Amino acid sequence: MNTDELQARVRSLEKELQEARELLAQSTHDAEAFTRELCRTRAFAFSAETLSADEVIDGCVGSLDRYGFCVIDNLIPSDEVAAVCEEVKAAHVTIERNMKAIKDVIRLTGREEPSLSDGLNAADGVELRRVRRVNHPPKPPNDIVWMPRYARHLANPLVTGVACRVLDDHLRIGQLHIRMVETDKPDGSPGGFGPVSRRGRSDARGWHTDWPHDLSAYGNRDAGRNAGCIRLPFPDLPMCLVMIWYLTDVDASSGGTWVVPGSHREKRNPRGHSDGITTSAPIPGDMQVTAPAGSVYIQDSRSWHASPLHNSSGRDRVAVVNRWCPWWLSVDDYAPVGVENAICRPLSHDEYRALPVELQPLMRHLCPDEQDTLQLPVLDRAWIAHQRTLSGLRQMEENPDSLSEANAHICVPVMPAEQR
Numbered sequence: 001m002n003t004d005e006l007q008a009r010v011r012s013l014e015k016e017l018q019e020a021r022e023l024l025a026q027s028t029h030d031a032e033a034f035t036r037e038l039c040r041t042r043a044f045a046f047s048a049e050t051l052s053a054d055e056v057i058d059g060c061v062g063s064l065d066r067y068g069f070c071v072i073d074n075l076i077p078s079d080e081v082a083a084v085c086e087e088v089k090a091a092h093v094t095i096e097r098n099m100k101a102i103k104d105v106i107r108l109t110g111r112e113e114p115s116l117s118d119g120l121n122a123a124d125g126v127e128l129r130r131v132r133r134v135n136h137p138p139k140p141p142n143d144i145v146w147m148p149r150y151a152r153h154l155a156n157p158l159v160t161g162v163a164c165r166v167l168d169d170h171l172r173i174g175q176l177h178i179r180m181v182e183t184d185k186p187d188g189s190p191g192g193f194g195p196v197s198r199r200g201r202s203d204a205r206g207w208h209t210d211w212p213h214d215l216s217a218y219g220n221r222d223a224g225r226n227a228g229c230i231r232l233p234f235p236d237l238p239m240c241l242v243m244i245w246y247l248t249d250v251d252a253s254s255g256g257t258w259v260v261p262g263s264h265r266e267k268r269n270p271r272g273h274s275d276g277i278t279t280s281a282p283i284p285g286d287m288q289v290t291a292p293a294g295s296v297y298i299q300d301s302r303s304w305h306a307s308p309l310h311n312s313s314g315r316d317r318v319a320v321v322n323r324w325c326p327w328w329l330s331v332d333d334y335a336p337v338g339v340e341n342a343i344c345r346p347l348s349h350d351e352y353r354a355l356p357v358e359l360q361p362l363m364r365h366l367c368p369d370e371q372d373t374l375q376l377p378v379l380d381r382a383w384i385a386h387q388r389t390l391s392g393l394r395q396m397e398e399n400p401d402s403l404s405e406a407n408a409h410i411c412v413p414v415m416p417a418e419q420r
């Protein structure tokens with residue numbers, strides 16, 4: 001055999017070895033036993049009440065890396081949770097009423113989207129706000145304007161600490177909305193999420209991954225509503241953290257989010273065209289998150305998960321969902337007529353200024369009256385890099401002879417694909 005043939009043989013044997021290793025791992029990994037143990041130990045959960053900030057942040061970052069999710073227990077102090085929960089329930093009514101009024105206007109005007117030039121305002125029972133992008137239709141205000149008490153907790157340093165470590169130093173909250181999971185009704189109709197006809201039996205699921213890894217991208221083939229999705233197979237990089245703030249206790253019977261541990265690293269996807277996964281059926285090793293009211297569940301948007309389709313606890317599950325992104329992710333360039341989605345719902349200047357100071361940087365991009373510049377840690381990095389450029393130039397001017405050997409210790413290997 002010549003060298004080329006030998007290299008090809010090495011590559012093919014290495015590929016075969018890798019496949020055999022994966023098969024072995026699959027056949028020896030008992031997903032159900034693994035998840036049973038994870039549920040028993042709650043090794044994904046870290047208490048804001050009893051652990052130091054470093055312990056919570058390190059623990060969460062490790063859990064996100066390993067399982068694809070984590071929980072910070074009791075992040076909202078227990079004497080505050082009930083008031084936040086009541087505020088969110090009241091906000092839910094207001095937001096639904098506003099959305100209904102907007103839809104009525106759309107129906108009456110026969111257009112696809114509302115327009116501020118119609119003189120619509122609160123007097124008509126319609127709240128709309130200008131968005132940052134020119135010539136894009138207005139949207140309902142960001143849900144945060146109806147939840148000032150909740151807003152005081154949203155930029156909690158434990159949460160921002162985890163998000164900065166996993167994503168980047170400049171963060172943006174790209175979406176924020178309330179997610180109720182009703183309990184069974186006295187008339188016997190089953191509680192849960194979504195239309196009753198689509199809740200199925202207790203073993204039914206609704207598996208998906210979240211934006212920007214949501215394959216149907218909210219709008220499917222509708223260019224005005226498609227919010228974009230990363231192409232499969234997803235790069236192994238966290239791009240968005242989904243935070244679900246539970247304001248009621250959750251477990252298997254009271255609206256804990258479904259999740260498949262480890263799925264954030266999977267090449268397959270529940271909605272993948274040729275991945276052979278039934279989105280509505282259980283998956284071996286799936287589990288429901290358990291957490292006390294006031295806790296926040298944080299997941300990598302690539303994790304396979306589902307809203308609970310059933311809630312037999314006798315009380316509604318109340319939660320607020322937010323999607324946190326690094327500065328470099330294009331959070332609102334698409335789905336311009338998606339008046340019903342929660343993508344980058346805007347803030348007026350007064351609403352922005354009324355936010356807690358620590359929350360403002362995370363939502364500044366939502367206010368068209370604010371210049372949304374990069375935040376300090378990102379500027380600091382650029383400053384340090386600039387110093388390196390200057391020091392190179394100085395060396396070039398002051399000691400040109402040193403350049404020929406200055407980088408001799410730097411060797412950049414070219415990695416064959418199978419070793420990457």
Ligand SMILES: O=C(O)CCC(=O)C(=O)O
Pocket residue numbers: 179210242244255256257258305306307308321
């Ligand atoms: O309701 C839940 O627990 C999950 C919510 C969810 O999947 C989402 O908002 O993307």
Ligand SMILES: [Fe+2]
Pocket residue numbers: 208209210305306
């Ligand atoms: Fe989701």
